[in-house]
Amino acid sequence: MKQLPRRVRRSVPLKIAAIYLVISILWIVFSDQLVALVFQDGHLITQAQTFKGWFFVGTTAVVIFFLLRREIAIYMNIANDLLRTGQELRDVLDAMPVGVGMADGNTIEYININFSERFGYSLDEIPTVEQWLLLAYPDPEYREAIVGQWRHELEVAREQATPIRPFEVRVRCKNGEVRQTIANTQFIGNRIVVIFTDITERELLRNELAKVQKLESIGMLAGGIAHDFNNILTGIMGNLSYAQILLDPGHPAQGLLSAAEQATTRAVELTGQLLTFARGGEPVKKAVSIGELINESMGLMLRGSKVRGEVDFAGDLWRVEADAGQLSQVFNNLIINAIQAMPEGGRLRVTAGNLRIDDTTTPALPQGNYVCIELEDSGQGMAPEILERIFDPYFTTKAQGAGLGLASAYSIINRHGGSINVTSSIGQGTRFTVILPATETLPDTAEALKHGRGQTVPGDRRRILVMDDEPSIREIAASMLGFLGFEVDTCGDGTEAVAGYAQALASGRPYHAVIMDLTIPGGLGGKEAAQQILALDTQACLIVSSGYSHDPIMADYQNHGFRGVLSKPYRVGDMERVLTAVLSG
Template identity: 35%
Template sequence: MSLAGTAQSSPTTESRQSKGIGVSILVIESFASTPLGPKIVFANNVALQETGYEEKSLVGSPLGLIYDRDDLRNLIEKLPIIAARAGFCWMNRNLIRNGGMKETMHWTIRPTKRENGRAQHFTLTFKSIQEVRKSDPTARLDRPSPTEPTQESRIADKTAPDSSNGDLEKALQKTRSESLAMAAGGVAHDFKNALQTIKSNLEIAHSLAGVHSKLSTCLNDANHALDDAEILAHQMLAFTRGDQFKSKIFDITDQVQRASTLCTAGSRVSCQLNLEPQLRLVEGDPNRIYQVLHNLVINACQAMPNGGVLHLTTGNADLDLQNRYLVAAGSYTVVSVRDRGCGIPPDILPQIFENNFSTKIDGSGFGLASCLAIVKAHGGEIRAASKVGVGTEFLVFLPSTGKTVERSELSSTQGNIISSSNNTGIPECISRTDQASITKACRVLVVEDQAPVLKATRGLLQHLGHECFEAMDGESAIRTYRQHLDSAEPIDVVLLDMTLPGGLHGVDVYRELQMMDPKVLVIATSGYFDDGPNDTVAEAGFPASLAKPFSMEALSKTITRLLS
């Protein structure tokens, strides 16, 4: 891949501060596969803006393209030391932007580890020294930093050595937040790999158990919980990229029904639904709104540890300027979440939406605060009323939209929550009888370095009637494909993970396969992919792609489409 990218205007410090550009995040290989260091396998939008490169130019290029060349060899030599530490390291080094301009940045680096404890990738963040000093004037960033491993607690101590307890806690919280942002890219990838293994095995179990077996209810509940985990994975990935929520028109009824089903499963709480049949549509991100309802319903269930009735009600409200809810005048779609739990004392009720405030011993203090932030971002409000010994009610006001959409488009928006299931939670593509009419048997080479994911994917393919070949790195994949190319039974499709160990990235493997067979059919897969088109995949010309965790149905349809 060429190191030269399309030039973009490099942001000045002033423009960065006015936009609040945030932290740049990179994920690189665990070893130096090129003379200029490890290859970059992921960059969030902030990193792309800071470096001035487009994603197609930056991802796949070595770190030395943008990192201080005077310190690059030193960093490469210390990667094994950094990989062995639990904390992260920091250093002040130059960022080389597209066009050659340099600026000293505050960099951090930490490993993302496999189950065996070895580093799988490294996650880096960088931010301008000026921005760090502005956000924390006490930060000591001018001392020589020889890129030595440092524990998070030690970093906090050095950041504010003479602070009071309150200031020290703020410094510790800032370090934790930076650590979270730094690790989020790698965690999201690993989390989605784990979900792929769970999802594949659940779907196979569904097929073997049968729709009406005694196990079907348990498997359905597990499948719905998996859908929740997928939403969380997408949100983590959106966080690493600095994405804003994706707005669309939708009916909130689906989110309410899902929250009632998932959040009360396995508890002694029963849910009573009162749904308005003519509920007005809203405009926003259905996954974010579901997150709000999920949190509210979970809180309601926890308020009734001995069981009880949870009431979920939807309705339309047209409020004038003088209304008892103190909400701005307008037309709203409203959801009520009401429990019959212990209630909230009146002296605590005004504080429940504050950051870091929680009445639970193990509470994070961010649940209700995040709910309020999401609803406000949609132009809405949340109101709460409670009486000790009686219960609590939360009202979520979301602005109604007068926009209309086609029924098919509305249905697809509901599908964002359960993208690969019917209303029973059972994948539609599970019956061997039906599969015969969906796709013909073929030979598939699976290139995947994670053994559990490889095993689960093999199970899916064999269940679909396909013959499966396996490779755990790029070199083995190329060798296996070459061995079968001129045989009587060549490989029909390659399922290729984009982040592989060794010297070959997914794009490199695809290029090598194309040189052998210009008509090779490759499906790119990755935990870094989201549901939408991926710039790297599109630029490389892959015939198809699948974001992990993909379903049996999605895999079957993608193979069928390629072969047809």
């Protein structure tokens, strides 16, 4: 860029030589005639010839001086213009939001600022193309494939004079980070210019979207399976608990029934995990202290393990808008994962701080205030192929794992409007980063629900209506309620329930409570039927029951006209506790 064009470099000496030649010819032709005309004496002619020679030399020197000064001024102006243009070009390249590198043969002549900032290398560290290839693509097989493809594209472009096709490459930065880029190669004279467009964030967003869509598809399937499975478990668990009540405490079958009930309880836990990332698992949020949830999970999960827990929370840690139960499940799963990664013991460090996200922040979340939680263990870490699938449902490296823990955690955090990411490498441990929206709402200090058995329901035979589409559930529910001293009627859908309630109300023998299944395939469900019953009797005592235990209506039942919740599957004791609470309230 500092050199003058070849045309300019040739014109300067040619002009000077031409002018000097013209002056010389004119002087030679006319100077001798002038001397002979003026002087007749031979001595004077000799002196005149000498003077003429010196005059010619001096005059020529003066003319050449002014000509050279003028040409040098022009030369300097052109050189300055070229330097200024070259600097402006470099400024433009440095301002580009892409990495630009230029090579002449195997020598790298230039890289722009974005290239250095993005990949971490200076021009001194990558003086040649070969050195750049070794650093950027350390995996020999991947480097060989990329370089072979690139050189093939260069040969085709030279032979056919066609554009060079861009292709995606994974570039290893100086700090070890891998950036996904699109490499676009151009010929400029004998030089090769490569433009790297960083698409790492775009690929992360695309992967996140694909992951969410996959979870939503599986969630729809899992929700339906879990609902049907809970209906089946209701019949099994209800009959088991009812049978234990009917038998004497010392009966030989009591142990077998208790073991069967425990196995059913484990099945219930599995359906709970399925429902967590099913379509019906939306959280019911309120302001909670993230520090209290983490401390509770750490104390519970680390008890009896060889792992040492450390916590470091910001003093002014913001609260989060979240479902406390679901977040506890997230932290429990992450802590269990850390414990399993350190079978011989180790350290689990949990930190939490406030985070402000704006348009310049990397996480793909809306602008606002967030709480950032990091859980870092000192385990053996994970290989890249495992890391890529860590949040996939049913993917597990544990012999006894179900592969739902981290998938559920991912789904829960996503439904809370946050993000969860993991970084790990072999021998370096694993770090999970959870980001959740913060809130200024004060936490509710009152107990939302008191557990345990309440006072006994008054002994007179109160009337209960049970609405459920499953005959087996209606049958076992009627048996349980009969055992508890209630008079029971059953029906199969909401339309029958509304008609039955209206008839009982008109006859002067109203129902004291109605247990309503939330979901009735092909019929009137509990939510709609409840509104119609409340229109008949604003004091109706309605209890919602569903296999979709994570449905928002189940958690926010009071705002939908219900007074209590009976989640499927349930035991005799669960039914007694709920009825005691709503009828004594």
